[in-house]
Every structure is written in structure tokens, then in C-alpha cells.
Amino acid sequence: ESRSWDWDSPRCRAELDEIFFRQHDYIQSGTPEHKDFWAFFERFQRFKTKREMSGYDLGLPTDYDARYKINLSVCTKDIEERLGKQHKGGRSSSGPGRQEIAECRLSYLHFLDFTQKQSFNKLAKLRREQKNLPIFQYKGRIIELVRRHPVVVVAGDTGCGKSTQVPQYLLSAGFTQIACTQPRRIACISLAKRVSFESLNQYGSKVGYQIRFETTRTTATKLIFLTEGLLLRQIQQDGELSQYQVLIVDEVHERHLHCDFLLGVLRTLLENRSDLRLILMSATINIKLFSNYFNSAPVLQVPGRLFPIQVTYRPISPEEQVSRSEKLDPRPYLRILQGIDQRYPPEERGDLLIFLSGVTEISTIQEACQIYATHTRRWIILPLHSTLSLAQQDKVFDIAPPGVRKCIISTNIAETSVTIDGVRFVVDSKVKEMSYDPKAKMQRLQEFWISRASSEQRKGRAGRTGPGVCYRLYAESDYDAFAPYPVPEIHRVALDMKSMELGDPLSFVFIDPPPAASIQTAVTYLKDQGALNSQGELTTIGTLLAQLPVDVVIKMLVLGSMFNLVEPVLTIAAALSVQSPFLRSSQQNPDCATARQHLHSNQGDPFTLLNTFNAWQVKGERGGGSRKWCRRRGLEEQRLYEMVNLRRQFKDLLKSQGLLESEDGASSSGSRGQRMERLSERRKLHQLKRDHEQQESSKRKVLRLEEGQEDSSGSDTEDRGRQKKDKEKAGHDLDIQEVKFKLRHDVSELHDAVSACQDLSSRKQALLKLLVCRGLYPQLALPDEHNTARKDSDQVFHTKNKQGVVIHPTSVFANDPEVLHVPEDDGRETKKDSSKHQLLAFVTLLETNKPYLTNCVRVPALQTLLLVANSVDSNADCSRLVVDGWLELEFKLPEEALKILSTALSLRAEWERFLLHQLGHSSVQESSTRKVSRKDLEKLSDGLVRFLHYTEVSYSIRRLTALQTQNLYIGCQAEETTFSGVNALFPGVEAKPDPIKGGLCVTSFFNYNCLSDSRDLYSDCLRAFWTCPNCDLYMPLTPLERMQHEATCRPPGEQQQPEESVSAKTNSSMSSLTRVYHCDICDKDLTLTSTEILKHKRQ
Amino acid sequence: MATSEPPPKLFVCELCGLSSPFSYYGQKPPNTRAIVLLEECFVTKDPFSPDKEKFLILGSTCSVCSKCVCAGADCSLFYTKRFCVQCVNKHLDQFPHQIRAELAKKSCSCPCLTLRARSGRSLRADQ
Structure with missing residues (x-):
């Protein structure tokens, strides 16, 4: 309100006099002291101006108070009362006094300030990390390239940040409808989590993922991570892929079949969609190949993060080399643990990651290392492979206590799919890779030399957070002998591209065309399976195959739907398509074995799985009960939930193909009240799911030193420990699986399904076995x-x-x-x-x-x-x-x-x-x-x-x-x-x-x-007398003639079935038993059944 | 998926370059009930809290030089008003000794903090 304030004006001064120097004040207006004051005031003002000339007066209070550091205030009840006049009058004497309130207020303000600082520091740290990524300085360039070119190749080595940052750059540049493909499901989930966190959308759905059973996608989703296979299926449904504006294909250098194929499909798709933007992200190998494939697309190369990694070659001596049948010798691995203990003080943190070929090798080395770890108390040994329970897998991300290192023994899952921060030492040995033999239709996990690219990838795992060491258990000359790139999977894997209706597979333009012979083999294979007919056209089974992420089992489904065995076949098909729910670790556990006993079927494993699934479903009260039930039997609960999901997917598919009558009205039936009830229950469940997701962002736990020991023995101490944890959790943490399950399925419907396939009669079982076998054929x-x-x-x-x-x-x-x-x-x-x-x-x-x-x-x-x-x-x-x-x-x-x-x-x-x-x-x-x-x-x-x-x-x-x-x-x-x-x-x-x-x-x-x-x-001419059981024919026949007669001769009752109506196709062969026969002897055209022809000829 | 919408307003710190979209500028952010800010701030929803109503102050303008600065201790200081770190250093003598001591302490402990931040572990997808 300093509208026109003038300190020198008498009017202004008079106004102030009215406030300060009234008649009853200490100094009264008009007195000498009053005059002195104004004189002092002028001098004081001059002094202040002088000071302002020398420097700026911040106008800070002279006395320090921590309160001044807080930039917010809060209008609480006491202040409201004070402002809203004191008509409340006397506060009750028992309440807090002014001082108490003031004290509380001060703490409150400090608390608010603290929470602000906490969140702000998180944000600042996040931004700092983003800025430190090598790719950060290319942000502008990347956006510009994408704006100007339909296809851009971004090549960067491990740790440059391309997978997490590029999608964000595009988001921030205003692109929406972005899809980013990953070769592995696990990467989709973890990337979606990371990117939504980094783009400050942790609790929103702007960034989501979509994998086989799950999606976090909503209408608000602007960026979605999905698998290559899923995108391919989306293309099948919408050839234009109009739901996306930008496609990012990540890890293209891995050259998986799906990926190579996807690139081929996208190349054609781009011709029809000039607005679509495609970004290929690759390691810095073979970049030219990708660029050339897409009409010399511009390439942006980003250097990786440069932490030096020291490489040590330690070839395994011949006497420690293993023959095929023997167990792996743990000594070379133990020496590395010892070496680390000797060379590096325990205060210097850094964990060890060992790559091994398979579960058996992992448990061998784990056992040996565990003994060493128990002895030294400086290591926690943790296995990591895909058959572990999720809880066990998750442990590798937890933090070791001070002075203790984690030793993670892993399959190649940790090569690219899972990133564990804090790894400083990497041990690389020859590692088996799972590959697929299209001829034998089987998966082979064979030991073969890894490629240079993948051994570099492994080495890189040591240098993600600081300088590291990579021990290679082979000679440097071996390394030089490795193939530079992984043999593209396309050379090894059967093609099912026919199902994409892309015409002749042999004419498809691949980025790196596989040998024509291998494509030919694949086509033959598809014909064998009945997916293609002899003309190479897609059959109904083939169409079904194309829509599902699985293959072997699908024939089973079609067969099952025909014989009214749909429920058990669905369960078996689903069970065979997911990993076994039986945990390996609990196999030696006698308690588990006993508990499992009644689930076993000596008909075969699919029937054991069927029993298990049914028993689990019947268990009814799931949630905590289910978890306990599974643990007692050594089962991974997650897999059972996966089965339920897949089973439902299969069922939907059969319905959509008209192979299964959809029980219309079944779900919508029931009185209005029942529907309302279900609706409100669903709402409640959704809320629970949201609550859970909010809790989920819990921090990493610190591991206990005993962690590894428990695992190796698989003993019940772990069980007890878990039970305790479960109990602690049980109060607030309702089983989220259960919630998701209920959201997705009508539980009562499932129960009906179970009762439909329980207690199979021996008749049904025989039939079911035949169907399963026909589905699995030719695998006998x-x-x-x-x-x-x-x-x-x-x-x-x-x-x-x-x-x-x-x-x-x-x-x-x-x-x-x-x-x-x-x-x-x-x-x-x-x-x-x-x-x-x-x-x-x-x-x-x-x-x-x-x-x-x-x-x-x-x-x-x-x-x-x-x-x-x-x-x-x-x-x-x-x-x-x-x-x-x-x-x-x-x-x-x-x-x-x-x-x-x-x-x-x-x-x-x-x-x-x-x-x-x-x-x-x-x-x-x-x-x-x-x-x-x-x-x-x-x-x-x-x-x-x-x-x-x-x-x-x-x-x-x-x-x-x-x-x-x-x-x-x-x-x-x-x-x-x-x-x-x-x-x-x-x-x-x-x-x-x-x-x-x-x-x-x-x-x-x-x-x-x-x-x-x-x-x-x-002997085919030799005839023997034979009586037909159906008609009265009795005559000498050759084996062939006899068979033929049997094929056409029906029991009298059904002889004249009007089969014409059944199917036009079969008419020619089956409907009419008679045919025109020209007899050479009597030179006449006769209309006879084949039996009649036989008789005629004999005459 | 959502189609494009107007890009959000961006707050950028003139000293460290920290940037983040903001949803409100002023002293009374929405849905904050009794809380009043003592300066005009750039405010956004707290991205680290599941609660929709929790807000986060990104920064404000320096009361001396009017630079837009973030709330980070490396860039600014609030002591009855917002001062950017440059202005704080220029007028250091006017701040009470408690503040000066704090600043001195911070400048020596800073490198250690950075180190710790780097070794932080998190589950992260490849590359």
C-alpha cells in the first residue's frame, strides 16, 4: 500500500504520528523528543541508503531462527480460531497450552519441510543419473532424427542407457502411442517399472507393459513395452498397426527369430504407413546390416559407459576339465572366491556373478561355494535360474550386509535379461544355450562355444557401477576363436511365418536370409503337424496355432473340443505350456514327496499336472491357504496361476474359433441383486489391487548371512522363516495373486470346470491319453x-x-x-x-x-x-x-x-x-x-x-x-x-x-x-475264406479285399445313414456306397457297392 | 492409447539444469488444504508418493536476482526468502553465522554424498 508514500511529506508523517505518538504514548507528538526522533529517522535512513549503495540489504532478521529456513506455513485450527476472532473465549484448561501448540507446530513445519526435501532429493538424484548417462548428450539429436526420418538406428553399448532413455526422450518430445519391443518378458516388466519411475509416472499408467497374461495398459498409456511375439500377433490382427505412432525395436543385434521376422514385417508395413516412426536399438555390432536393410537409415552411435574392466584368462586345467557324465569340478570357481578375499578388503564392496550352463552345474558349484561361504562368513551364495521360485529369484537384488559379498551363480538369464547392480566381478565359462531343433522338434540345451559378442556382454556386467574384473575360464586363444556374432536363431528355429499370411516363405526378404533348405524343412514340418495342407495353405489348426504363443499342444485342444473332453484337455494343454510348478529344490524333501504322493498319476506327467491343478482348485479357500498348500507340496504357486490364465486364453480362443459353444448368459445370468453384488465385489478387489501396487514399491532388503545356506538345503528352516514373514505380512497384505485371480476369473465357473474333469472314468482317461498322444505326435x-x-x-x-x-x-x-x-x-x-x-x-x-x-x-x-x-x-x-x-x-x-x-x-x-x-x-x-x-x-x-x-x-x-x-x-x-x-x-x-x-x-x-x-x-493274391460279421458275406478274400469290405460294410441298422447332409466334402468318398463299375467281362456299366462288385467279379 | 495433448509446462533450474513439468505456480497449490507457501513456487504432484494430493515444490525465483532456481541445496537457500546460491555467496556476511556454518559444512561433505548415490542399488533393466 505504498501508493504514493513519501517519507518527507508532513501528511505522511502526521499519519504515522497518529499511530506511534499519541497523547497517552511514551513519546507524544510535538515534544522535543518527537522532533529528535524524526531527525534520527532521517539520519538512519541515510545510513541505510549508504549501506545499500555498498551492497544489497537482504532484509534478513538479525536473530537466527531455524523456522526461517522453512518456506511454508500451515493454517491449523488454533490459527483459524485466532483469526476468526476469539469468540470461543476460554479454552478448556485441560487442552494444550499456547506453548505446546507452538512446539507442535514447529515440529510439524520441520516435518513438512523434511518430506519435501526427501522427495526433491530423489528427483534430483534421478535427474543427475539421467544426465550422467552417455546417451544424454544425444537427446536432442535423437529426437531430431526421429522427426526427420522414418527409420533410425540407435547403436550403443551396454550401459549407455538407450533402453530406458530413448523412450523417455520421445515422450518428452511429445510423441505418444509408442511401443517398445523386448525379446524377453521379464525385460518388459522391469523396463516399464523403471521408465515409469524415471518419467515421474510411477503411480500413473502413462507407461505400461503387456506380456502374455498381463497388461498394465489403460487409455492413458502413451508408452508400452511388449514382447516381439506379441507385437507380431497385433500385426496379424491389424496389418496397419494403426494403434502406434512410434515403434522401438530393442536389442535387434540379438537376432532372435521373432526379431528378424518382425523387422521383415515392419519393412513392408512402413511402405503403407509413411507416418510411422521406427527406431532400431542395437549394441554396436553389425550396425550396417540394419541400416542397409532399411534403405540406409541414419545411425546414431553412442559410446557406452566407460568403467575399465580388467580381463583375466584362467583356462581350466585338463585334470579339472569334466567329461560328459561327471559333475563339474568346483575348484576353479572356489579359487576365484578365495582370490577375491585375498586381494580385496571386505570394506570394498562388490559382488560376484558366475555364469554357468545349467541348473545342475549351478547346484554343484553352489554346494561347494556354500561350504566355503559358511566357513569364511564373507559370502552369501545365491542361485539364479528360471526354474527358481520368484521369491528366490528376487533375492539376488537384495543387499548383502557390510563386509559380505553376494555370489550369484546364474544361467545366461543374467547376461541380458536381468541386471544386478553392484556386480564387480564376473566369471565367464562356456555356457550352454537353449536352441531349437526344427527337425527333431525338440529343445536342445547343448554346450557350445559362446560368441564373442555374448562374452563381451557378460564382461560388461562387471562394469556397470564401477571398475570391475572379469575372469574368463578359458584361454585367450579360445576367445579369439569364438564366432564374432551369435549364430542367428533364424538359422536354427522352425519358421511359422506362413501363419502370418505373407505368401511364400521362400520369397520373404529377411535381413539376413536363412538357407532356403532350412525354410523348406520348416514348411515340411508344418505340413507334418497339419498346420499346412499339402498345397501349403493354412489349415484351421494352423490358424489356431498362429494365434497362440504355444504350438505343440494346440492340436490337442481341437481334438479335445470334439470329444467333450475340453475341460481336462484345456488344463493339460495349459500345464504343458508353462514351466513345471514342481519345484526342484523340494524334490529331495521327504515331506513334500509324501504330500505330493496322491497327486501323482502313473499314466504320465500330464495327468499328474492335471491332478495337481484340480486339487489346487478344489482347495477352494485360496489366498493364504493356497500358498501354504503349495508350499507343503513344493509347488510354485505362480505357475498354477499362469495355468489358470493360459487355460482361459485357450478357452476363449476355442470359443472365438467356434470350436466351443460359448456359454452365453452364464456370466450375465443371475438376478439383478447377484450382479450388483458381484459388481461391488469387483470394485473392492480393484481397490485392493491398487493398494497393493502402492505398497509394492518397497525398498530392497538386506540379506542375512544364512540366506544361502537355507536355500541349498531346502530345509524347513526356510519354511519356518517364511511362515513367520507371511504371518507378519498376513495382517495387511492380502494375497495379491488371489485378488488378481478373482478379478480375472469367475471362481464358481472354474469350480464347475474342475468337477467336469475330476474322477475321469477309465474310458475317458483312455480317450484323453489318445488325444494327448495325438497332440504330441510324432514325439514318441x-x-x-x-x-x-x-x-x-x-x-x-x-x-x-x-x-x-x-x-x-x-x-x-x-x-x-x-x-x-x-x-x-x-x-x-x-x-x-x-x-x-x-x-x-x-x-x-x-x-x-x-x-x-x-x-x-x-x-x-x-x-x-x-x-x-x-x-x-x-x-x-x-x-x-x-x-x-x-x-x-x-x-x-x-x-x-x-x-x-x-x-x-x-x-x-x-x-x-x-x-x-x-x-x-x-x-x-x-x-x-x-x-x-x-x-x-x-x-x-x-x-x-x-x-x-x-x-x-x-x-x-x-x-x-x-x-x-x-x-x-x-x-x-x-x-x-x-x-x-x-x-x-x-x-x-x-x-x-x-x-x-x-x-x-x-x-x-x-x-x-x-x-x-x-x-x-x-501273398496278396492268396485268398482265405472269411465271414463278414455285418453282412452275410462268406467267401475267400485277399487281406486287402477283406479290409476293403470291412471299411464299407456297416451293421445292417445304420447301413443307409443319409450321410450326404454331413459334409459336402466327404460326399464323394463316403456318402454313397455304390459306384459305377465297368465290368470288362460282361462289358457293362453297373452301379454297385464294392461288395457287390466283388460278388460280381466272382461270378 | 492417448493421443497427443498440449505439452506440460516445464520448470528448468537456471543453475543446475534440473527440469521437470510443473502443474502450479503460486503460493496456494490446489488440494493442499491448510498449507500456504511463503513464496511463489513451482509445484508439481509428488511423483514418489502414491497419494494424489501430495505435492512437491520444485523451486522458485531468487528474491535478489530473480533467477529461476530449484529447491536443491546446491542451487538455492530459503531463509525467510529464496536466494540463489550465487546471491547467497555474494551477501554471505548478512546471513547469520548458523547459516554460514551450514554452508561451509555442506561444501566439504558434498563429494561423499555423490559417491554414495552412485553405489545405490536398484533393479533396472538392461541398458
């Missing part, structure tokens, strides 16, 4: 004939491509191999003959130090082979069969063999017909035909079960040797004339002579009389 293994004489641990099996494989120790059959043996006691003539031979169908052949079969099911050999095999070859009297060119079955009685073969042929024909019908049916829905097929289905499943259960034919089975397979077939030598005569017997089916094998192709899978037998070649 034959028990070695001498297994009965071997120890449990020495049981050997043979697959088509690999002899001498063993059952993985986690399988039920590893502990109970007798169920696979042919029973001794049934009166057999020779040792090998039996009707009880079995085969194993398996999910993967995992090749580590031994080739292992995982997730096995046992199935009756003969019946299963005849029902699922792609190729069955016979000799003339069908006493000898060769299946898929590697399994030979010999029958004592050709008569029996013939009978079972022809039953199998007709069952399969029926089955294929239904399958075709089912797949084709999905779009056109005619209820009338469906009803018919349902009844027929019932009959088919009856037939299949009877076939599986009651086939009692004595036979021998063996694997053919390489030499035997060479001279297996007659080859092309047939006289066309005799064949054309036989050919006439097959209506609809064109039984053609096989040009390669010789013999006759009777169906797509059965080739008659192509095996070169030591017996005579003309």
Missing part, C-alpha cells in the same frame, strides 16, 4: 527291450532320431519305471511277444548332459500307432508293420493283425471325417447336422475306447536299425495291371501304387504290401 519313444533287467535309473528309450534317451528325473516314470515294462506273467510263447507293449509320448527332448524326455505319457503301442501314425506300411499278409519308418511290429497271427488293422482303418476314417467336419463346421452352424454328428461321435469314441482297451493281439515291437531301414521297401517294380484290378476295389479312395516304396497306398497313411518280405511277394 520306445522303451528298450532290456529295461526289465536294468536298474530304475538306467532305463533307456529310443526315439526315431535318437537312441538311448532317458527319462527326466522329474517325471513320474523316473521313480516308477515298472509300469512301462511288459508284464512277465502272461503266457507268451517268446519273450518279445505281448499284447501289452507301451510307448511314451513326450513333450520335449531336452538335451543337457544327457538327452532327457520330459512330460511323458504312456500309451498302448499298437493301438496308438495305428490311430495316430502318419505312415503305416505292411507286408502282404499284414503280419509285419513298419510305422513311420522306424518301428517294426510283428504279429504271430496274421489273421489277428488283419482284423485290428481294418478296425483301425475304419476308426481313423471316421475320426478324420468328424475332424474335418468339426473344423469346417465352425463357420456354418446347422444344428441339425450337429445333432447327428453328436450321436455319431458317441459311437466313435466308444469304438476308439473299445479299440484301446480290448485289443488283445500278441505282437513284438522293435526299433529298426539303420541298415534295416535301407532295405525296407520293395520299391517301384509293380506290374500296373494287377494293381489296377485291386484298385477297383476301393471306391472313392484312390489306391495308387506308391512310386517310391512300392506297394499300394490304401489311405494317406497306410501303404499295403510295400515291405520287402523274406516271404513271398504274391
Whole structure:
């Protein structure tokens, strides 16, 4: 209010006099003292001005008070009262006095100031770290490049910050709808967390991730991290990918199949979307390749963070080298721990990271190191691999107490997927990599030399937070001999690009085209699996395959939906697609083993998983109860939740493909009240989920020295410790899994599903096994004939491509191999003959130090082979069969063999017909035909079960040797004339002579009389008298004629089924039993059934 | 996903370059109830708190030179008013000895703080 204040004006002074120098004041206006005051005032003002000339007067209070340092104030109740006049009058005497309030206020203000400082320091630290990243100075340049070019390559070495910073730079530059792909799911989650934190959006959803089961994406999301596979599927749904403006493809140098493929797809996509921005991020290797692929896109190279890393080569001496069967020698590793203890004082922090090839190696080294650690009390040994429970995995991020180092023993998961700060020492040895063999359709984890690029990557792990040391357990000359880059996975992995409808895979423009032969192999493989038809077009199964992140199991799903076995098949399919919930560490624990006992099924591992899942579901009261239940049985709860999610995904997929009737109204049913109730419950659950997410940002814990010991023994001390922790938590921390679970699923619906697949009748179980086996085909293994004489641990099996494989120790059959043996006691003539031979169908052949079969099911050999095999070859009297060119079955009685073969042929024909019908049916829905097929289905499943259960034919089975397979077939030598005569017997089916094998192709899978037998070649002409059980035919027939008759002859009751209505496709082959037959003898065209033709010919 | 929206106003410290979007400038940030600021501040929602109503003061203008400075101790000081660190040093003699002692102490302990910050551990994705 110094509007026009003038100190010298008498009016202004008079006004002040009115305030200070009134009549009753100490100094009164007009007195000499009053005059003196104004004189002093002028002098004082002059003095002040003089001081201001010399320097600036800050106008600070003369007395120090800490209160002055606080820039905020708070209007509390006492002040409100004071300001709002004192009409409240006397405060009650018992309340706080003025002084107490003042004291409290002061603390309060200091507290507010403190919280401000705390948050501000966090922000400042964050910004400082961002600024210190090597990439920071390129921020402007990156944004400019992206604005001006459709494709930009950002190349930077480990630690330059590209993965976390580039997306943020784009966000801050105003880009939205950004997608950033990662090769691994775990990276999506951790990057989304980090970037949302760094972009100050920790509690918002501006930055999110999307992986197989989970997404944090909302409408507010501007930046999403997702896997390459997921983006590919999004492209399948929206070829333009219009939901994104900017795509960042990270880690392109890793050259995974998905990534290479994605780049190829994006290259085409860019032609249609000139507005799309693509940023490739890579390590500084092979940059030109990427730039050239995208029309010489500009490259921005960023140096990595420069902490020096000292490299020491310590090749393992020959006597410490391991042979294949032996355990890894821990001595070279122990020496490194000792060396660190000797050379570096414990106050100098820094942890050790050891790379090993597999879980077995990890536990060997862990055991040895733990002894050393317990002795020295200077180390905490922690394993890190993907089969550990999440809680155990998480421990590697915790902090060791002072004077103690963490020793993390890891698979290559820590090479790129997980970054552990504070690592100063790295031990690098030869490491196995999981790769995929498209021919054998199995995963192989084989030891092979790592590439220079990946060993550099590992070395880099030592220098993330300071100077480090890298010990390489091989010679420098080995390093020089490494391949410069990892062999691109595209050369090793089967292609399923056909499913993307990109035309001929051979003409696809890859960044680095794989050999045409390997693409050809992949296409053949897809045909084998039934994903492509013979013309190379996508089948319904193929379409399904393309939409799911899994493959082997999907056939199973389609088959299951047909036989009303959808619920158990869904569970098994889901269980086989996630990692096993059975924790390895608890395998030795006798308590777990006992608790698990009733879950085991000696039918096979998929059935054990089915039992486990059902038992867990039935458990009902989940939450804490579930966790306890899982722990008692040594189960990883997370995996079970994954199964639930995947199961639901499968189910949705089947529904969307029309393979499963959607239970419309089931969820929306119920009274309005019930719906409201559910709605409010969901709201409550959502709130719980939010609350949990807020709590989640807890700080890293400090590890206890005993941490590692507990793990290694897997003892119950850990259990007790955890229980205690759980109890502490239980109060406020409601199980978040449970909450998410309830949000996603209708629990009651799930219970219904469980009851649908519990207590499978032996009939259903047999059928289910057949479906699982057909899904897993061609992954079959034959028990070695001498297994009965071997120890449990020495049981050997043979697959088509690999002899001498063993059952993985986690399988039920590893502990109970007798169920696979042919029973001794049934009166057999020779040792090998039996009707009880079995085969194993398996999910993967995992090749580590031994080739292992995982997730096995046992199935009756003969019946299963005849029902699922792609190729069955016979000799003339069908006493000898060769299946898929590697399994030979010999029958004592050709008569029996013939009978079972022809039953199998007709069952399969029926089955294929239904399958075709089912797949084709999905779009056109005619209820009338469906009803018919349902009844027929019932009959088919009856037939299949009877076939599986009651086939009692004595036979021998063996694997053919390489030499035997060479001279297996007659080859092309047939006289066309005799064949054309036989050919006439097959209506609809064109039984053609096989040009390669010789013999006759009777169906797509059965080739008659192509095996070169030591017996005579003309037995196909030998006829024997036979009576048809259906019609009254009694006549001498050749085996082929007899089979043919059986295939077409129906029991009298169903002879005239109007099958035309079923499917147009099958009409030509099945609907009409009669056909036009031209008889050469009487020179007439007759319309006859094939039986009638036979009769006619005889006349 | 959200389509583009007007870019948020950015607070930039003229001394250290620290930058962050701010949502309010003034003495009475929204939703802060009884709290009043004793200076005009650049304020944002506290990004480290799940509570939507918690605010964070980023900085303000120096009462002497009117530079825009952040609230960090390396850049400014509040003592009844905001002073940028340059102005504090220019007029050091006018500050009470307690403040001067504090400043002296800070300048020697600063490097250690930086070191500790560097060895901080956090779960972070690669690169």
C-alpha cells in the first residue's frame, strides 16, 4: 500500500504520528523528543541508503531462527480460531497450552519441510543419473532424427542407457502411442517399472507393459513395452498397426527369430504407413546390416559407459576339465572366491556373478561355494535360474550386509535379461544355450562355444557401477576363436511365418536370409503337424496355432473340443505350456514327496499336472491357504496361476474359433441383486489391487548371512522363516495373486470346470491319453527291450532320431519305471511277444548332459500307432508293420493283425471325417447336422475306447536299425495291371501304387504290401475264406479285399445313414456306397457297392 | 492409447539444469488444504508418493536476482526468502553465522554424498 508514500511529506508523517505518538504514548507528538526522533529517522535512513549503495540489504532478521529456513506455513485450527476472532473465549484448561501448540507446530513445519526435501532429493538424484548417462548428450539429436526420418538406428553399448532413455526422450518430445519391443518378458516388466519411475509416472499408467497374461495398459498409456511375439500377433490382427505412432525395436543385434521376422514385417508395413516412426536399438555390432536393410537409415552411435574392466584368462586345467557324465569340478570357481578375499578388503564392496550352463552345474558349484561361504562368513551364495521360485529369484537384488559379498551363480538369464547392480566381478565359462531343433522338434540345451559378442556382454556386467574384473575360464586363444556374432536363431528355429499370411516363405526378404533348405524343412514340418495342407495353405489348426504363443499342444485342444473332453484337455494343454510348478529344490524333501504322493498319476506327467491343478482348485479357500498348500507340496504357486490364465486364453480362443459353444448368459445370468453384488465385489478387489501396487514399491532388503545356506538345503528352516514373514505380512497384505485371480476369473465357473474333469472314468482317461498322444505326435519313444533287467535309473528309450534317451528325473516314470515294462506273467510263447507293449509320448527332448524326455505319457503301442501314425506300411499278409519308418511290429497271427488293422482303418476314417467336419463346421452352424454328428461321435469314441482297451493281439515291437531301414521297401517294380484290378476295389479312395516304396497306398497313411518280405511277394493274391460279421458275406478274400469290405460294410441298422447332409466334402468318398463299375467281362456299366462288385467279379 | 495433448509446462533450474513439468505456480497449490507457501513456487504432484494430493515444490525465483532456481541445496537457500546460491555467496556476511556454518559444512561433505548415490542399488533393466 505504498501508493504514493513519501517519507518527507508532513501528511505522511502526521499519519504515522497518529499511530506511534499519541497523547497517552511514551513519546507524544510535538515534544522535543518527537522532533529528535524524526531527525534520527532521517539520519538512519541515510545510513541505510549508504549501506545499500555498498551492497544489497537482504532484509534478513538479525536473530537466527531455524523456522526461517522453512518456506511454508500451515493454517491449523488454533490459527483459524485466532483469526476468526476469539469468540470461543476460554479454552478448556485441560487442552494444550499456547506453548505446546507452538512446539507442535514447529515440529510439524520441520516435518513438512523434511518430506519435501526427501522427495526433491530423489528427483534430483534421478535427474543427475539421467544426465550422467552417455546417451544424454544425444537427446536432442535423437529426437531430431526421429522427426526427420522414418527409420533410425540407435547403436550403443551396454550401459549407455538407450533402453530406458530413448523412450523417455520421445515422450518428452511429445510423441505418444509408442511401443517398445523386448525379446524377453521379464525385460518388459522391469523396463516399464523403471521408465515409469524415471518419467515421474510411477503411480500413473502413462507407461505400461503387456506380456502374455498381463497388461498394465489403460487409455492413458502413451508408452508400452511388449514382447516381439506379441507385437507380431497385433500385426496379424491389424496389418496397419494403426494403434502406434512410434515403434522401438530393442536389442535387434540379438537376432532372435521373432526379431528378424518382425523387422521383415515392419519393412513392408512402413511402405503403407509413411507416418510411422521406427527406431532400431542395437549394441554396436553389425550396425550396417540394419541400416542397409532399411534403405540406409541414419545411425546414431553412442559410446557406452566407460568403467575399465580388467580381463583375466584362467583356462581350466585338463585334470579339472569334466567329461560328459561327471559333475563339474568346483575348484576353479572356489579359487576365484578365495582370490577375491585375498586381494580385496571386505570394506570394498562388490559382488560376484558366475555364469554357468545349467541348473545342475549351478547346484554343484553352489554346494561347494556354500561350504566355503559358511566357513569364511564373507559370502552369501545365491542361485539364479528360471526354474527358481520368484521369491528366490528376487533375492539376488537384495543387499548383502557390510563386509559380505553376494555370489550369484546364474544361467545366461543374467547376461541380458536381468541386471544386478553392484556386480564387480564376473566369471565367464562356456555356457550352454537353449536352441531349437526344427527337425527333431525338440529343445536342445547343448554346450557350445559362446560368441564373442555374448562374452563381451557378460564382461560388461562387471562394469556397470564401477571398475570391475572379469575372469574368463578359458584361454585367450579360445576367445579369439569364438564366432564374432551369435549364430542367428533364424538359422536354427522352425519358421511359422506362413501363419502370418505373407505368401511364400521362400520369397520373404529377411535381413539376413536363412538357407532356403532350412525354410523348406520348416514348411515340411508344418505340413507334418497339419498346420499346412499339402498345397501349403493354412489349415484351421494352423490358424489356431498362429494365434497362440504355444504350438505343440494346440492340436490337442481341437481334438479335445470334439470329444467333450475340453475341460481336462484345456488344463493339460495349459500345464504343458508353462514351466513345471514342481519345484526342484523340494524334490529331495521327504515331506513334500509324501504330500505330493496322491497327486501323482502313473499314466504320465500330464495327468499328474492335471491332478495337481484340480486339487489346487478344489482347495477352494485360496489366498493364504493356497500358498501354504503349495508350499507343503513344493509347488510354485505362480505357475498354477499362469495355468489358470493360459487355460482361459485357450478357452476363449476355442470359443472365438467356434470350436466351443460359448456359454452365453452364464456370466450375465443371475438376478439383478447377484450382479450388483458381484459388481461391488469387483470394485473392492480393484481397490485392493491398487493398494497393493502402492505398497509394492518397497525398498530392497538386506540379506542375512544364512540366506544361502537355507536355500541349498531346502530345509524347513526356510519354511519356518517364511511362515513367520507371511504371518507378519498376513495382517495387511492380502494375497495379491488371489485378488488378481478373482478379478480375472469367475471362481464358481472354474469350480464347475474342475468337477467336469475330476474322477475321469477309465474310458475317458483312455480317450484323453489318445488325444494327448495325438497332440504330441510324432514325439514318441520306445522303451528298450532290456529295461526289465536294468536298474530304475538306467532305463533307456529310443526315439526315431535318437537312441538311448532317458527319462527326466522329474517325471513320474523316473521313480516308477515298472509300469512301462511288459508284464512277465502272461503266457507268451517268446519273450518279445505281448499284447501289452507301451510307448511314451513326450513333450520335449531336452538335451543337457544327457538327452532327457520330459512330460511323458504312456500309451498302448499298437493301438496308438495305428490311430495316430502318419505312415503305416505292411507286408502282404499284414503280419509285419513298419510305422513311420522306424518301428517294426510283428504279429504271430496274421489273421489277428488283419482284423485290428481294418478296425483301425475304419476308426481313423471316421475320426478324420468328424475332424474335418468339426473344423469346417465352425463357420456354418446347422444344428441339425450337429445333432447327428453328436450321436455319431458317441459311437466313435466308444469304438476308439473299445479299440484301446480290448485289443488283445500278441505282437513284438522293435526299433529298426539303420541298415534295416535301407532295405525296407520293395520299391517301384509293380506290374500296373494287377494293381489296377485291386484298385477297383476301393471306391472313392484312390489306391495308387506308391512310386517310391512300392506297394499300394490304401489311405494317406497306410501303404499295403510295400515291405520287402523274406516271404513271398504274391501273398496278396492268396485268398482265405472269411465271414463278414455285418453282412452275410462268406467267401475267400485277399487281406486287402477283406479290409476293403470291412471299411464299407456297416451293421445292417445304420447301413443307409443319409450321410450326404454331413459334409459336402466327404460326399464323394463316403456318402454313397455304390459306384459305377465297368465290368470288362460282361462289358457293362453297373452301379454297385464294392461288395457287390466283388460278388460280381466272382461270378 | 492417448493421443497427443498440449505439452506440460516445464520448470528448468537456471543453475543446475534440473527440469521437470510443473502443474502450479503460486503460493496456494490446489488440494493442499491448510498449507500456504511463503513464496511463489513451482509445484508439481509428488511423483514418489502414491497419494494424489501430495505435492512437491520444485523451486522458485531468487528474491535478489530473480533467477529461476530449484529447491536443491546446491542451487538455492530459503531463509525467510529464496536466494540463489550465487546471491547467497555474494551477501554471505548478512546471513547469520548458523547459516554460514551450514554452508561451509555442506561444501566439504558434498563429494561423499555423490559417491554414495552412485553405489545405490536398484533393479533396472538392461541398458
